[in-house]
Amino acid sequence: AQKVTQAQTEISVVEKEDVTLDCVYETRDTTYYLFWYKQPPSGELVFLIRRNSFDEQNEISGRYSWNFQKSTSSFNFTITASQVVDSAVYFCALSEARGGSNYKLTFGKGTLLTVNP
Amino acid sequence: EPEVTQTPSHQVTQMGQEVILRCVPISNHLYFYWYRQILGQKVEFLVSFYNNEISEKSEIFDDQFSVERPDGSNFTLKIRSTKLEDSAMYFCARKGTPAGDTQYFGPGTRLTVL
Numbered sequence: 001a002q003k004v005t006q007a008q009t010e011i012s013v014v015e016k017e018d019v020t021l022d023c024v025y026e027t028r029d030t031t032y033y034l035f036w037y038k039q040p041p042s043g044e045l046v047f048l049i050r051r052n053s054f055d056e057q058n059e060i061s062g063r064y065s066w067n068f069q070k071s072t073s074s075f076n077f078t079i080t081a082s083q084v085v086d087s088a089v090y091f092c093a094l095s096e097a098r099g100g101s102n103y104k105l106t107f108g109k110g111t112l113l114t115v116n117p
Numbered sequence: 118e119p120e121v122t123q124t125p126s127h128q129v130t131q132m133g134q135e136v137i138l139r140c141v142p143i144s145n146h147l148y149f150y151w152y153r154q155i156l157g158q159k160v161e162f163l164v165s166f167y168n169n170e171i172s173e174k175s176e177i178f179d180d181q182f183s184v185e186r187p188d189g190s191n192f193t194l195k196i197r198s199t200k201l202e203d204s205a206m207y208f209c210a211r212k213g214t215p216a217g218d219t220q221y222f223g224p225g226t227r228l229t230v231l
Binding site: 044095102105107109110 | 148150152158159160161162165167172173206208210212218219220221222223224225227
């Protein structure tokens with residue numbers, strides 16, 4: 001069965017600090033997809049990034065970067081120069097790609113990030 | 118413009134009543150999902166719907182739950198006899214056909230069972 005662990009329940013930083021959110025996953029599949037979603041206080045789930053298991057290249061998008069390491073089954077998310085608007089719950093999720101499957105998402109418990117001014 | 122719209126945004130009901138939550142995808146997709154999030158907890162998979170059939174359901178999705186796509190557009194989740202523990206945010210999501218395509222979520226319906 002697939003599993004996602006986000007060991008950090010809450011993180012509090014001061015604006016402009018860098019912060020890394022950890023995500024460790026378990027799966028028996030060789031083909032799978034990893035995602036990060038942001039849930040701001042308004043409650044919606046906002047897609048941030050998707051990676052497939054065959055692409056270990058790190059990705060940078062503005063202040064956001066992601067470090068995918070299959071060797072440690074980790075998909076960590078770093079926010080550089082954090083801002084108050086980054087305050088949210090961040091979820092890591094895993095989808096397996098079995099043939100004919102439904103690609104359901106398994107979510108971690110989320111990390112509440114608070115960025116203080 | 119949201120990928121998916123959901124109605125109502127908030128539903129309050131009495132225990133034992135039936136509720137219907139609605140989801141309208143903006144685009145025409147084959148894969149639809151319902152997830153729920155109990156306040157302060159993680160997002161949990163309920164059911165997936167592919168090509169107008171349930172393709173997988175979780176242990177949470179018992180006989181009290183049902184889904185359908187009655188008019189080929191709206192996608193509904195029905196809870197026949199609500200319980201206090203059904204109070205949660207319910208999210209609809211849609212996905213394109215490519216394997217591992219991103220699931221885009223609607224804004225959610227907050228269900229409160231009294």
